[in-house]
Amino acid sequence: MTHSNCPRCGGRLARDNDTGRCTPCQVAERDRLSAPPVVPASFWEHEPIRRALAERHLGRVIRAYRCHPYHGRVALPQTVVAAWLGITQAQLSRVENGSPLVHLDRLTHWAQLLRIPASFLWFGLPDQPYRADIRVLEMGTDDPSSGRILDHIGPPTDTDTVKEASTRGGGATDRRRFNVMAALTGLAAAGHGYLLAGTSDVPKYIGMEQVQLASSLVDDLRQADALAGADLLCDVAIHAHTTLSAWAARASYSREVSEALQSALADLSIESAWLSIDASRRSEARPFLNEAIARARIADDPRVEVRALAHLSLLIREDQPGESLHCADAALRVSAGWATPRLITLLHLRRAHAYAVLGDASGFNREMTKARQALDHGAHEDDEGFVHFVNAQEVNGIEGISYLALGRPERAAQSLRAVTDNPSPNHRRNEVYYTVRLAEAACQQGDVNQAARIALDVLPAVRQISSKRVSQHLAQVRANLAARRDANTTTRQFVDAYDRAVTV
Incomplete structure (x- = not known):
């Protein structure tokens, strides 16, 4: 006995139709193997989906999605949905039957891919x-x-x-x-x-x-x-x-x-x-x-240990560059065999900057080469949230501030300008930070007018991001420019604008 109506469009089904879908809907769904279909708003009111959403378990939501009557009597295969999500069938099986996902980047990406309405979600979506x-x-x-x-x-x-x-x-x-x-x-x-x-x-x-x-x-x-x-x-x-x-x-x-x-x-x-x-x-x-x-x-949990070591290497790289180098070394050892290209890139960047602070240009160049080689392998499905900022802009930025540490401001300006000329829209804070460091490089080169112009342009953004790490670097640029005897109109404009901003 067949259902009398197609669950997708509501049209009547022929008596000999055993697919659960009318012919027009079957034709419309031929492309479903390449991307998730556009579903009606009522799709998300189906009880199994609502229950899975209430449980805050995206894996169960995906399983309920696959088995929804909208797709016909036969559930969407795991292989099809896994291909949409960019994972394997075995990985999707673990997602559906294992513990709830907790990584926000993966939650948001998959929710957007399946077009789950934001009002049903227990987390925020980017740009919303x-x-x-x-x-x-x-x-x-x-x-x-x-x-x-x-x-x-x-x-x-x-x-x-x-x-x-x-x-x-x-x-x-x-x-x-x-x-x-x-x-x-x-x-x-x-x-x-x-x-x-x-x-x-x-x-x-x-x-x-x-x-x-x-x-x-x-x-x-x-x-x-x-x-x-x-x-x-x-x-x-x-x-x-x-x-x-x-x-x-x-x-x-x-x-x-x-x-x-x-x-x-x-x-x-x-x-x-x-x-x-x-x-x-x-x-x-x-x-x-x-x-x-x-x-x-x-x-x-070696993954958490590596994250801690990577952050510790960052924290102490200016004051204890030798220990910073050892922390990055330890992180590379602990992560050997499972580190993704982005993580490897980050750890070599940590080592590169530590070598720069130590004044070892050879070690710095060696680590930068390794970082760029690792980055060339691209993103990986196992990338953790804390390495998503690691991209070509970040590599150029670390190269730039490392050249500042080596006392080569002209080379630093070249690397830092590569960041500001091709900003990463999802990493606004880092873009602002490296722009401030570019002003610092111009100041060290003796190009007072250029330093003041860059600093004046970036001042509003520095105020918006609420990062004392960034604002302190800009304060140092202000102090250096104000002390120059060859100060010009642009320099005075920046110093005056900075002083007004910090008193508001």
């Missing part, structure tokens, strides 16, 4: 605002995953102040308050409110679901960082780390959860360290990275 209403911070419910998280951290939760700051433009303080509140709202909407609340209420028992949410917080912090900047999110990450540490010390959990919890805490430690570095609170970063390495070893 978080769907949560700012009033989530004012709800005051008893649910630990929502409510007044700003009672515990960050600026006051005055909704009128937020509205006023967002509508009138306001001063720098109002804009910063609005940005951090918007970022925190997004984190709360993503299910992290309980981690951002007070540390006094520790759950009696921790399950894998809570640990997975804690892991995904790192990806959400990266996304929020693009909105608010490290200056604003540093305390947020540290607070969440303190809360999760209290859980680890006082709650009960299984051995399986224990290993996952150690990895989650190590990841959060690394993110807290990075935000501390970018907020120029470097002294706070080292303990987080030391903790991350220890927890990664307890959890027997």
